[in-house]
Amino acid sequence: MLRKYLLAVAAAIAACTFIPSTHASPLPAPVLSLPAEIQELNKRAGASDPVIRACTVPNTFAVTFDDGPGTYTNDLLDYLDKRQIKVTFFVNGLNYNDIKDPAIAATVKRAFAAGHQIASHTWSHADISLATTNLEEEMGKLDVALKELTGKRPVYMRPPYGNTSPAAIEWLVAQGYKIINWNVDTNDWQHPLTFRNNLKPYIDALQTDTTGKTFISLQHDAEPATAQVFSKIAIEYVLSKGFNVVPVGTCLGDNDGWYRD
Numbered sequence: 001m002l003r004k005y006l007l008a009v010a011a012a013i014a015a016c017t018f019i020p021s022t023h024a025s026p027l028p029a030p031v032l033s034l035p036a037e038i039q040e041l042n043k044r045a046g047a048s049d050p051v052i053r054a055c056t057v058p059n060t061f062a063v064t065f066d067d068g069p070g071t072y073t074n075d076l077l078d079y080l081d082k083r084q085i086k087v088t089f090f091v092n093g094l095n096y097n098d099i100k101d102p103a104i105a106a107t108v109k110r111a112f113a114a115g116h117q118i119a120s121h122t123w124s125h126a127d128i129s130l131a132t133t134n135l136e137e138e139m140g141k142l143d144v145a146l147k148e149l150t151g152k153r154p155v156y157m158r159p160p161y162g163n164t165s166p167a168a169i170e171w172l173v174a175q176g177y178k179i180i181n182w183n184v185d186t187n188d189w190q191h192p193l194t195f196r197n198n199l200k201p202y203i204d205a206l207q208t209d210t211t212g213k214t215f216i217s218l219q220h221d222a223e224p225a226t227a228q229v230f231s232k233i234a235i236e237y238v239l240s241k242g243f244n245v246v247p248v249g250t251c252l253g254d255n256d257g258w259y260r261d
Contacts (some may be wrong), residue, residue, distance in 0.1 A: 032170055038067050050169055051179045055214035057252030060250040061243035062216045063235055064088040064182065066094050066158060067189075069107040070222035077110060079232045086114075088247040089221065090121035090158040090180075093142045096222035105149055112150045117247035117258050119156035120146070121182070129163040135171055152259035156180055156248060176260070180248055184217035188230060192223045199237065206241045217250060 055062055065076075068091055080087060089111055093099045099108065112118050122128065122138040123145075143153040157177045159168070164179065172179055184205050191197040198219070205215055219234070221227045238245055249258045 002059070008214045016045050041213070047238075050173050051164060051181055052216075052248075052252065053181045053183045054216060055248075057246075057251050057253050058212075058214065059242070059244055060214050060246050060251040061238045062088060062214075062248045063231070063245050064090060064158070064180075064216060064248060065219055065221035065226075065231070065236070066090045066160075067092055067223075068221040068227075069099075069104050069111070069225065070096055070220075070227055072224045072227035073221045075233055076221055076227040077107070077114065077116075080116070081114060083235070085235065085245050086116050086247050086250070088117040088119055088156070088180075088249070090119045090156075091142075091146070092121050093123035093145050095121075095125040099142075099145050099149075106259060108146070108149050112152075117249050118146060118150060118152075119154045119158065119248070119258075120177075121158050122160055125160045127161055127163050128159050128201065128210075129165040131165075133166070135168055138148050139172075139175070139177070147261075150259075152261065155260055156258055178252075180197070180216065182216045182218040184215050184235070186219045186226075186230075187219065188223050188226045189253075190220045192225050195230060195233070198226070202234050202237055206238070206243075210243075214251060216251070216260065 063085075064087065073089075089108075091099065091108060097104045099105060108118065120139060120142050123141040124138065126133045126135075126136050126138045128138065139157070147153050155176060156205075157172065157176055158180050162181045169179065184201050186198045186201050188198045189194060202217070205213075217234070219226050219231055221231070235245055247258075249255060
């Protein structure tokens, strides 16, 4: 069975015509670390750590996509519809594409209508840990755009590069946002056409003893090869390991708090 599965994967890769990425994501900015300040903010937020990196519901694996929608996100949505799987999309307003472009806007609407979780990744993929970033504008501008498309504003957000600062955390928590990072990073934007490199983090996470463990993975649907092929193979691999693939909200036991008016 395993050999048959791997042969099918190899055939799928060989038969696919990949569309190379035309937009290279910048290298992550340095993560600021100010433990004393963060501890104080955690106390105010009433949480041990306001940045969420794993699920709380047993046997769940939240598959998430950043930086989209991309030109080929609809290919991914076709697959998800067929498999009846829901995921989370952390979208930008203006990064790889413009959310006001009719085709991109239609993709957001389609994903939302299909029951996928639409969450915020800031308007322009700004590093919110920097004092020069206007966080209120970055979050507010995307909220307005998403409300126009879906009728709702997202509660969940992911900081670009995974970067935060005490000030950013304080503001986001005060505004009612839930901050989501990850514990499985494919780094697909660094090697968009190398299947083995993209799948390795999944294998590393799931081939060890997973008792009591849950996962939130990161990939980018704006990367054509990820949307067309890689994400589908990765999801099938997760399912083969007995995990339920769900949106982040579901993996946290929150099925009603994804949005606000």
